[in-house]
Amino acid sequence: MIIDLKSIPQDNPKHLELCLEKGWWKSDDPDGQISGISAPIRARVDIYKAGDKYVLEGDMEGAVRVRCDRCLKPFDHKIKTDFRLFFAQPSRYANKAEIELLEEDMETGFINGEGIELDDVFREQLYLSLPIKSLCREDCKGLCPVCGADLNIQRCQCRK
Numbered sequence: 566m567i568i569d570l571k572s573i574p575q576d577n578p579k580h581l582e583l584c585l586e587k588g589w590w591k592s593d594d595p596d597g598q599i600s601g602i603s604a605p606i607r608a609r610v611d612i613y614k615a616g617d618k619y620v621l622e623g624d625m626e627g628a629v630r631v632r633c634d635r636c637l638k639p640f641d642h643k644i645k646t647d648f649r650l651f652f653a654q655p656s657r658y659a660n661k662a663e664i665e666l667l668e669e670d671m672e673t674g675f676i677n678g679e680g681i682e683l684d685d686v687f688r689e690q691l692y693l694s695l696p697i698k699s700l701c702r703e704d705c706k707g708l709c710p711v712c713g714a715d716l717n718i719q720r721c722q723c724r725k
Protein backbone atom coordinates (compact mmCIF):
# COMPACT_ATOMS: atom_id res chain seq x y z
CA MET A 566 0.00 0.00 0.00
CA ILE A 567 1.45 3.33 -1.07
CA ILE A 568 0.75 6.45 0.93
CA ASP A 569 0.40 9.37 -1.39
CA LEU A 570 2.17 12.23 0.32
CA LYS A 571 -0.02 14.75 -1.41
CA SER A 572 -2.89 13.31 0.58
CA ILE A 573 -1.27 14.26 3.90
CA PRO A 574 -3.00 17.33 5.26
CA GLN A 575 -0.81 20.21 6.36
CA ASP A 576 -2.07 20.49 9.93
CA ASN A 577 -3.33 17.22 11.27
CA PRO A 578 -1.89 13.75 10.93
CA LYS A 579 -3.29 11.11 8.67
CA HIS A 580 -4.21 8.11 10.78
CA LEU A 581 -4.34 4.56 9.46
CA GLU A 582 -5.21 1.30 11.12
CA LEU A 583 -4.48 -1.90 9.30
CA CYS A 584 -4.58 -5.56 9.94
CA LEU A 585 -1.91 -7.59 8.21
CA GLU A 586 -3.30 -11.05 7.61
CA LYS A 587 -1.39 -14.19 6.79
CA GLY A 588 -1.68 -13.61 3.08
CA TRP A 589 0.05 -10.27 3.40
CA TRP A 590 3.47 -11.79 3.87
CA LYS A 591 5.18 -12.45 0.57
CA SER A 592 8.26 -14.51 1.11
CA ASP A 593 10.72 -13.60 -1.58
CA ASP A 594 13.67 -14.82 0.44
CA PRO A 595 13.49 -18.50 1.44
CA ASP A 596 16.49 -18.01 3.74
CA GLY A 597 14.91 -15.05 5.49
CA GLN A 598 14.44 -15.28 9.19
CA ILE A 599 10.71 -14.60 8.98
CA SER A 600 8.70 -17.13 7.04
CA GLY A 601 5.22 -15.79 7.63
CA ILE A 602 2.59 -14.28 9.89
CA SER A 603 1.31 -16.56 12.63
CA ALA A 604 -1.21 -14.15 14.18
CA PRO A 605 -2.66 -11.17 12.30
CA ILE A 606 -0.60 -8.07 12.92
CA ARG A 607 -2.43 -4.95 13.95
CA ALA A 608 -0.63 -1.87 12.68
CA ARG A 609 -1.37 1.76 13.46
CA VAL A 610 0.31 4.61 11.69
CA ASP A 611 0.21 8.38 11.90
CA ILE A 612 1.79 10.38 9.13
CA TYR A 613 2.30 14.10 9.35
CA LYS A 614 4.32 16.90 7.91
CA ALA A 615 7.10 18.55 9.89
CA GLY A 616 8.87 21.29 8.00
CA ASP A 617 10.08 19.82 4.74
CA LYS A 618 9.89 16.30 6.11
CA TYR A 619 7.29 13.69 6.75
CA VAL A 620 7.15 11.84 10.01
CA LEU A 621 5.72 8.37 10.21
CA GLU A 622 4.92 7.08 13.68
CA GLY A 623 3.40 3.76 14.34
CA ASP A 624 3.19 0.55 16.24
CA MET A 625 2.63 -3.08 15.40
CA GLU A 626 1.41 -6.02 17.41
CA GLY A 627 0.97 -9.63 16.42
CA ALA A 628 3.13 -12.66 15.81
CA VAL A 629 5.41 -13.91 13.10
CA ARG A 630 6.85 -17.27 12.26
CA VAL A 631 10.63 -17.21 12.64
CA ARG A 632 13.35 -19.78 12.33
CA CYS A 633 15.36 -20.78 15.36
CA ASP A 634 19.00 -19.82 14.89
CA ARG A 635 20.19 -23.01 16.57
CA CYS A 636 17.89 -25.83 15.50
CA LEU A 637 16.34 -24.12 12.41
CA LYS A 638 12.82 -25.11 13.49
CA PRO A 639 10.16 -22.50 12.87
CA PHE A 640 8.33 -21.13 15.89
CA ASP A 641 5.95 -18.28 16.71
CA HIS A 642 7.46 -15.06 17.89
CA LYS A 643 5.31 -12.32 19.38
CA ILE A 644 5.78 -8.88 17.95
CA LYS A 645 5.20 -5.66 19.80
CA THR A 646 7.11 -2.76 18.42
CA ASP A 647 6.83 0.92 17.75
CA PHE A 648 8.76 3.16 15.43
CA ARG A 649 9.30 6.68 14.30
CA LEU A 650 10.68 7.34 10.84
CA PHE A 651 11.47 10.42 8.84
CA PHE A 652 11.06 10.82 5.13
CA ALA A 653 12.17 13.57 2.81
CA GLN A 654 12.09 14.31 -0.86
CA PRO A 655 15.57 13.79 -2.28
CA SER A 656 15.34 16.69 -4.68
CA ARG A 657 15.81 19.09 -1.79
CA TYR A 658 19.32 17.91 -1.17
CA ALA A 659 22.25 18.66 -3.37
CA ASN A 660 24.07 15.41 -3.89
CA LYS A 661 24.27 11.76 -3.08
CA ALA A 662 26.93 12.11 -0.38
CA GLU A 663 24.77 14.57 1.45
CA ILE A 664 21.78 12.29 1.26
CA GLU A 665 23.78 9.41 2.70
CA LEU A 666 24.95 11.58 5.56
CA LEU A 667 21.41 12.60 6.34
CA GLU A 668 20.23 9.04 6.24
CA GLU A 669 22.84 8.02 8.78
CA ASP A 670 22.41 10.94 11.13
CA MET A 671 18.71 11.35 11.22
CA GLU A 672 17.42 8.01 10.08
CA THR A 673 15.78 9.79 7.25
CA GLY A 674 14.45 7.69 4.43
CA PHE A 675 14.08 9.12 1.00
CA ILE A 676 11.02 8.90 -1.05
CA ASN A 677 11.06 7.69 -4.59
CA GLY A 678 8.31 9.38 -6.47
CA GLU A 679 5.25 10.62 -4.68
CA GLY A 680 4.70 8.16 -1.91
CA ILE A 681 5.85 5.90 0.88
CA GLU A 682 5.46 2.17 0.38
CA LEU A 683 3.94 1.13 3.70
CA ASP A 684 4.36 -2.60 3.12
CA ASP A 685 8.13 -2.11 2.88
CA VAL A 686 8.10 -0.08 6.08
CA PHE A 687 6.17 -2.79 7.93
CA ARG A 688 8.40 -5.54 6.61
CA GLU A 689 11.51 -3.72 7.66
CA GLN A 690 10.14 -2.96 11.10
CA LEU A 691 9.24 -6.59 11.64
CA TYR A 692 12.79 -7.62 10.87
CA LEU A 693 14.22 -4.86 13.05
CA SER A 694 12.07 -5.94 15.98
CA LEU A 695 13.58 -9.42 16.06
CA PRO A 696 16.27 -10.16 18.62
CA ILE A 697 19.82 -10.65 17.33
CA LYS A 698 19.44 -14.35 18.00
CA SER A 699 16.03 -15.97 17.64
CA LEU A 700 15.79 -19.08 19.75
CA CYS A 701 12.80 -21.41 19.94
CA ARG A 702 13.57 -21.71 23.64
CA GLU A 703 16.37 -20.39 25.76
CA ASP A 704 18.06 -23.74 26.22
CA CYS A 705 17.66 -24.96 22.66
CA LYS A 706 20.43 -27.51 22.10
CA GLY A 707 20.60 -26.95 18.36
CA LEU A 708 21.80 -29.34 15.70
CA CYS A 709 24.82 -31.59 15.83
CA PRO A 710 27.43 -29.97 13.59
CA VAL A 711 28.54 -33.38 12.36
CA CYS A 712 25.39 -35.37 11.58
CA GLY A 713 22.78 -32.64 11.77
CA ALA A 714 20.60 -34.43 14.34
CA ASP A 715 18.26 -32.21 16.33
CA LEU A 716 19.78 -32.53 19.79
CA ASN A 717 16.53 -31.40 21.42
CA ILE A 718 14.91 -34.61 20.24
CA GLN A 719 17.68 -37.17 20.11
CA ARG A 720 21.22 -37.84 21.12
CA CYS A 721 23.52 -38.75 18.29
CA GLN A 722 26.53 -41.04 18.21
CA CYS A 723 29.04 -38.45 17.08
CA ARG A 724 32.05 -37.82 19.25
CA LYS A 725 33.77 -34.56 19.69
Ligand SMILES: [Zn+2]
Nearest residue numbers: 633636701705
Ligand atom coordinates in the same frame (compact mmCIF):
# COMPACT_ATOMS: atom_id res chain seq x y z
ZN1 LIG B 1 15.74 -24.16 18.49
Ligand SMILES: [Zn+2]
Nearest residue numbers: 709712721723
Ligand atom coordinates in the same frame (compact mmCIF):
# COMPACT_ATOMS: atom_id res chain seq x y z
ZN1 LIG C 1 25.82 -36.02 15.48
